Amino acid sequence: MVMKTIGRGIVPAIDLLGVLVAISVAFSWIMFCNYFGLEISVTHSVIGAVLGYGFASYGLSGINWGLVEKVIISWISSPFLAMILAYLFYKLIIHAFKENNSIASRVMPTLLIMSLCYSAYAFGTNDIANSTGVYVTVSEIIFGGAPESNVMFILAIIGCVGVAIGGLVLGARVIGTVAFKITKLDPISGFAAELSNALVVHMFTTIPYFLFGYGIPVSTSLAGVGSVIGVGLAMYRSAGINKRTIMRLFTAWVASVVATALASYILYSIIFPITGPILKPKP
Numbered sequence: 001m002v003m004k005t006i007g008r009g010i011v012p013a014i015d016l017l018g019v020l021v022a023i024s025v026a027f028s029w030i031m032f033c034n035y036f037g038l039e040i041s042v043t044h045s046v047i048g049a050v051l052g053y054g055f056a057s058y059g060l061s062g063i064n065w066g067l068v069e070k071v072i073i074s075w076i077s078s079p080f081l082a083m084i085l086a087y088l089f090y091k092l093i094i095h096a097f098k099e100n101n102s103i104a105s106r107v108m109p110t111l112l113i114m115s116l117c118y119s120a121y122a123f124g125t126n127d128i129a130n131s132t133g134v135y136v137t138v139s140e141i142i143f144g145g146a147p148e149s150n151v152m153f154i155l156a157i158i159g160c161v162g163v164a165i166g167g168l169v170l171g172a173r174v175i176g177t178v179a180f181k182i183t184k185l186d187p188i189s190g191f192a193a194e195l196s197n198a199l200v201v202h203m204f205t206t207i208p209y210f211l212f213g214y215g216i217p218v219s220t221s222l223a224g225v226g227s228v229i230g231v232g233l234a235m236y237r238s239a240g241i242n243k244r245t246i247m248r249l250f251t252a253w254v255a256s257v258v259a260t261a262l263a264s265y266i267l268y269s270i271i272f273p274i275t276g277p278i279l280k281p282k283p
Helices: 003-009 016-035 042-058 065-096 101-142 148-180 187-212 220-240 243-275
Strands: none
Touching: 016 042, 016 243, 042 065, 042 101, 042 220, 042 243, 065 187, 065 220, 101 148, 101 187, 101 220, 187 220, 220 243
């Protein structure tokens, strides 16, 4: 659903050089930020890099600005929607179990695990596509014109392996930021936050696909942080929110798009005159 948006939606098509440049830039930026524990957005990084390639290869007129506008709107609306849902879910759960604390303590760990599984599924439907969508067109050429669905399936498998490795290597640093440096979480608030995050990401992935034919590459990072802020407000009001951490994350999110777009534009503009187009697909 989202792979097509990244690979053939924002720009008409991406050649092999563009793929290598965009992925190298996004990967370098993500690794740099993850090393310092910043919950940056893979979506922002990849789309910024694709935009930089698009500027260099097609010019401003080659960018699908209508789709870019929808993506930006989703980036703005998703954290607020996740925040509102998380706030409401937490209040509803507290009200439902206010006279049955013993039941809540027994049920919540299981519900939390289930919500984590759903959140991981929603993450896979969106962020795996963000990471691998740039390969769609070029992969069809390399695989000899294999059907698009087969190519996407292979890319999804490769993306799953990469995400698992990345999570094991550097995931703990970012988990620490979200879990401890925004607000304090317990099983109930964790369940409300994860469920809200998963619902928002899944909704932006599926509903636009059925309406417009493509999924919106929403930022799971924005939705996740928005949901944590929502439960923090429900539990502690604004006093329980670490505003400095939120501002640091917000700055990193904005910087991700600008930095990756600029780096991708410069790098492609330098290399392209030397190599020329490599596996240039027809738009």
